Amino acid sequence: MDTGDEQLSLALDEPAKAVRANAETGGVPSGGGEDREGAEGDEAEEPVLRALVPFDFTWRPIDGVNGVGSGSNLRGKSSIVNVLLWSLSGRCAEFSVAVKRWIEHVEVDWGVGAETLRVAFDADNGEVSSGTVTIVKDDGTSGTVLASFDGGSFEDAMSSVMLSRLRLETFTVSQSGKPVTHKWASYVNALWVRPKYLKSIIGKEATLSVRLMQMFIGTDWVPVLATAATISGTLEAEKKAAQERTKAATAAVETFRDEALRAVEGVKARMAALPEGVPDPAKISEANTKISKLAREMHALEMDLLRRSVAADTVRQQLKAAKARRHTEHEHALLTKFFHQMEPTVCPRCTANVTVERRAAESDEHQCSVCSSDLNLEALEANVVVATSVGAGVASVLVESTADAIEMSEEGDAPTSEIDALEQARVNVESVMAGLREQINELQATHDELVKETDLGTSLLEAVEGRRLLELELARAEGAAGALAEPVAPVDAAPVDPVQLAVADAAQKVLSDWVKGHQDPLLATISAEIERLVVNFGADSLSNVRLDGAANMTLRQNGDPSTYGAVSAGEQLRLKIATVIALIKHGYAEKIGRHPGFLLLDSPAAEEMPDGDLATMVSALLEVAEEAPMQIIVATRSTGPLVELLPEENRLIADGDSFVW
Numbered sequence: 001m002d003t004g005d006e007q008l009s010l011a012l013d014e015p016a017k018a019v020r021a022n023a024e025t026g027g028v029p030s031g032g033g034e035d036r037e038g039a040e041g042d043e044a045e046e047p048v049l050r051a052l053v054p055f056d057f058t059w060r061p062i063d064g065v066n067g068v069g070s071g072s073n074l075r076g077k078s079s080i081v082n083v084l085l086w087s088l089s090g091r092c093a094e095f096s097v098a099v100k101r102w103i104e105h106v107e108v109d110w111g112v113g114a115e116t117l118r119v120a121f122d123a124d125n126g127e128v129s130s131g132t133v134t135i136v137k138d139d140g141t142s143g144t145v146l147a148s149f150d151g152g153s154f155e156d157a158m159s160s161v162m163l164s165r166l167r168l169e170t171f172t173v174s175q176s177g178k179p180v181t182h183k184w185a186s187y188v189n190a191l192w193v194r195p196k197y198l199k200s201i202i203g204k205e206a207t208l209s210v211r212l213m214q215m216f217i218g219t220d221w222v223p224v225l226a227t228a229a230t231i232s233g234t235l236e237a238e239k240k241a242a243q244e245r246t247k248a249a250t251a252a253v254e255t256f257r258d259e260a261l262r263a264v265e266g267v268k269a270r271m272a273a274l275p276e277g278v279p280d281p282a283k284i285s286e287a288n289t290k291i292s293k294l295a296r297e298m299h300a301l302e303m304d305l306l307r308r309s310v311a312a313d314t315v316r317q318q319l320k321a322a323k324a325r326r327h328t329e330h331e332h333a334l335l336t337k338f339f340h341q342m343e344p345t346v347c348p349r350c351t352a353n354v355t356v357e358r359r360a361a362e363s364d365e366h367q368c369s370v371c372s373s374d375l376n377l378e379a380l381e382a383n384v385v386v387a388t389s390v391g392a393g394v395a396s397v398l399v400e401s402t403a404d405a406i407e408m409s410e411e412g413d414a415p416t417s418e419i420d421a422l423e424q425a426r427v428n429v430e431s432v433m434a435g436l437r438e439q440i441n442e443l444q445a446t447h448d449e450l451v452k453e454t455d456l457g458t459s460l461l462e463a464v465e466g467r468r469l470l471e472l473e474l475a476r477a478e479g480a481a482g483a484l485a486e487p488v489a490p491v492d493a494a495p496v497d498p499v500q501l502a503v504a505d506a507a508q509k510v511l512s513d514w515v516k517g518h519q520d521p522l523l524a525t526i527s528a529e530i531e532r533l534v535v536n537f538g539a540d541s542l543s544n545v546r547l548d549g550a551a552n553m554t555l556r557q558n559g560d561p562s563t564y565g566a567v568s569a570g571e572q573l574r575l576k577i578a579t580v581i582a583l584i585k586h587g588y589a590e591k592i593g594r595h596p597g598f599l600l601l602d603s604p605a606a607e608e609m610p611d612g613d614l615a616t617m618v619s620a621l622l623e624v625a626e627e628a629p630m631q632i633i634v635a636t637r638s639t640g641p642l643v644e645l646l647p648e649e650n651r652l653i654a655d656g657d658s659f660v661w
Helices: 077-090 097-102 154-164 184-190 207-219 222-272 281-340 356-364 377-381 394-410 417-484 499-535 569-590 611-627 642-644
Strands: 020-022 048-050 066-070 107-110 114-126 127-136 142-151 171-175 178-183 540-549 553-557 558-562 597-603 631-637 650-656
Touching: 048 066, 048 597, 066 077, 066 642, 077 114, 077 154, 077 184, 077 597, 077 631, 097 222, 107 281, 114 142, 114 154, 127 154, 142 154, 154 184, 171 207, 171 222, 178 356, 184 207, 207 222, 207 499, 207 569, 207 642, 222 499, 281 377, 281 417, 417 540, 540 569, 540 631, 553 569, 569 611, 611 642, 642 650
Parallel strands: 066 631, 066 650, 597 631
Antiparallel strands: 020 048, 107 114, 114 127, 127 142, 171 178, 540 553, 553 558
16 A cells, blocks of 8 residues: 555455554655654554455446546556456456456346347456356346356357357468467457557457458458468468478488588598508518517617726726826925925024025035034935934935936826826727717617518508408498488478369469459448548548558558558557448448447557547547447546546546546
8 A cells, every 4th residue: 555655565365354454664765765663753653454345346338339437547447348358258358466356256248139148257366267158038137048167168158159149250260380260259359449459450460350351341252261261371381391391301411411422532531641552461570570689689788888887987987096196196296306495595483584604504514504403414415405313214215205306307297007007998998888889879770770660561550451441431431422312202291282282272262352352342431431430530641541351551641651550559549440430330331241349449548649539539439329339338547528428328437536346
């Protein structure tokens, strides 16, 4: 419930049981979105008492034009229209969820010729549980029951009752290549007009417009033409489907054939890539034997080379040590020579100068010029300065070492026999190692050549086996390609009989000519009436209206060529209403039409129709109703024209915010 400030949720229970609903403040309060719950100064919300109240509604519209109106929308106008359509067709119309839940029992009396038929049924949430169609006696009581039904059989029951009484027949049309039979409910769709269903000029579905128009006009041979057209359409659809299947099968075969040919070419390419030649197994075996022998020889040589390498390393280490020893001895000799040949100029301890007189005293007085010690005369003769206090053994060694150093320095660094021997050993072992390496390289080259030969032989063996397998694969691929080269046989097990199709097409053509010959003059009269009515409805810019046999309409709008689908929605609405009324008038005037003479107009003012134009339309409808017996019900929110033009017994109007029912 909308209280103006908040949305209040309602809890609905069984009928006649009161339910208390506390106000919830979780909606959209006033005051900039601030929550009013608990605010100081606000009064507590009072609980709202709710009850589902049983209701009943009775209305008896009369012949001619009747009006249903209300001062506001959503006041029950369309619900009345929907109840009438529900009871007439057996199909639950476009009710809201709430209205479906509210309606529990419906009774509608329909005047069909001299009979009054009462359609009564019980419903629960839009689902019919049980109902009957009975003949109403003159005193208003129920008489013979014509049909009983439930939700699943309601529509068929209404078809069986209404079609025979209105001299209407079921008709079959071909939809998507399949015959579809339409009954009374399809006719009912042409008895009401709503602004949101303006795509088709007659009825609700464009695919049924032609058949509905032909049946309402009363053209001869129309049912037979409908049957012939359905059979022709069905056979043509079957033929087209068979052609599509054959085409698809042909395309599939061609695809498979192309794939098979590509497979053949692929196998041939793989065979061409294989190496040529025939392998010699004996030669391959001999080469493998030689490879094994060479491997053993190379292994022996490599082991010998390893031993020689160890020996060479040993010789190099010994040579290095000998050279180190010789270098040490040479350095010692040079140091000895250098030390004993020195002529000091200062004392190494007190740095006192060694004078010339003291150096001369070494040879004259036999005293050391540094420490004044007595000198060994024998050593001095050998040009070695040694004190007499030094032992004879040390002095002798110093004299000999000095002599050897002098001799070595005079003769140069002559190689010792040990170093020469080691050098020669090193050269010898390295020479042997080089020979071994050369032998190993030669054997390796021979080994590689033999391995290459065996690899080639092995690849040839594999190529032979691969070629054998590819030849088998090529044979299978060529066989598949050859099988797919044959023409594709028809895949349809039950093709359309061309004789039947030709007969159906011929019958449709002949019947179409007959229907056209009888219908065209009638359509010219109906088109003139449509033009007169649409101008009376306020669309004076439309002229030269032409309704053809295909239920298409051409016209002129302000003098320019146009069509029904090209004009505005408001003009389409006027044209559609005018077409239905013209069909009713035609049937009454010619005594051959089959339109029941009942029309529901729901919210015609919804398509920008001002009150003046609506008044013009209602006036025109009143004039038409005087010319032919019909019953028209107009449901609209624009109540002014209804009040002004309709008598009180012809209108049902809810003023202000009141409800129609």
